[in-house]
Amino acid sequence: MFSYCTEPDTLATLWWMSCYLTTGVHFSFYYSFLKVLGILAVTAPVALAFGFGGAMAARSSVLPLSWLGKGYIAVVRGVPDIAFFLFFVIALDQGFEWLRHQALCPDWTDAIRQGNDFLVCPQAKLPLGTAPQVVHQTYAFGLAVITFALVFGAFAANVIFGAMRAVPKAQLETAEAYGMSPRQTFWRVLVPQMWVFALPGLSNLWQVLIKATPLLFLLGIEDVVYWARELGGTKTARFTDYPHGDWRMWYFLALLVFYLFMTWGSEKILARIMAHLTHGQATSGGEAQRKGAAV
């Protein structure tokens, strides 16, 4: 990147490092950090929406809908999460292809599962075999996002469902006594008060979500783990201008530090949000704030 980088093996250590860390592949590595942040930014709201939907369904008075919500919450518990990740990525992919197959090739007669193969007609392949590499990568990333959102949506549904039940009954009864309809009670009284009960669980979930992002590697995304393994491995002088030994340990140390900063930072921010939400609530936290302000 810099002008003095043309002859790397003649440089002193510090200059050599500055050249080494700004090679093209290293920018791919830095770019993969953005991918981690990107998946966090996309997954968190989607999972929250899934969770809200799941909790609303579980509370519903329509029995099948309530079963659906409770089933969604229950099904993701009790099983290791990475099993879910590995499962959903293949299952979703095959599900989409199957749906397209049904729609696009109605006169296809061969069985889709032939022995060990899953065969759909060429038009139904996702992405199409002729599509450029970018589309393939975007599709894989999209699948990963949906998988994350599904799994974390179930966790979030569980937290939100609990929080909705934690809102004092008297509040809801008061709302009814004022003549609010169930819908108004839900949106105007229950939902605003629920967040303070949901936040400890949700912030825990957020930390867990941050720590789950390296699992993207298992879903075939070129993420930070992928690049750390690629770049850290032993490089000989024949293939690169920057030969070095096995540095994977240091690359993973850098990842470790990155994640420590992420969790540390979000802990600070979430503590602030909690303080904001606690303000004026009829909880022991709110009471402590009130007394603190009075002194």
Place this chain on the structure above:
Amino acid sequence: MSCLQTIWDYGLRAVGIGERLLPRSDFTLCEQFTLIGSGMIWNVYFGFMALCTGFFLATAIAVAKGLPNPWLRKPAEWFIFLFRGSPLFIQFFFAYFLFLSLKGVHPVFDPFTAAWLGALIVLFLNTAAYSAQIFHGALQSIPKGEVEAADAYGLSGWSRFRRVVFPTMLRLAWPAYTNEAIFLFHATTLVYFSGFPAWQQRGDALYYASYFADKTFNPFIPYPILAMYFILLTLVVIGVFGLVNARLNRHLPANTRQKLRVRPNLIR
């Protein structure tokens, strides 16, 4: 080939006893059940050993975190932050490559690059950090009166800790500790996906499940089998921890006893 024969061949495949070659085509249900079940040996081994050893370190660190002396408190806080603040997956990778580098320095470190020891050490430290945080919370919420009563009886130091503080801490922490144990068993599935090689294809349950899913392109059979095994394992853990919970709470009247509220499954 009958199913009994399959169990005989592959039942202990995960520890290297029995048939050497994994099935390559025409996978039967029985083969999938047997091999994935055989992989569970490793999950149970990792989880059980890490829990047993981690418990003691966790207690020590929880006590250290509550001490006024900063020379003991700060390292304990840092240890907990380090292992709770970073993904277990990255810890596995880092530890594996660390051991790999150390191996070049001295052959003593040879066994550390194998999963049975290297991954176990990571899991041990990891569960120690998570449990220490739980135990620390429990130590903070021990009723003041119990400690004062212990003082009044002339108990101090080690005997006060052993007879009053420790049992109450365990009793208060036990429901959360049960969750931690369940998490830990689930976390053991990460081992063979994080650098540690499955030598001669001796892997854990998820290793075999993904082997079948890769070979058959059909995730709908091996993963539900894996799920079934893990739900069984979770139920066993809940059962065993429930017995301990009943014993820890045996002095309390029945209606004030703490129930085990299990909220399993969050990734670490």
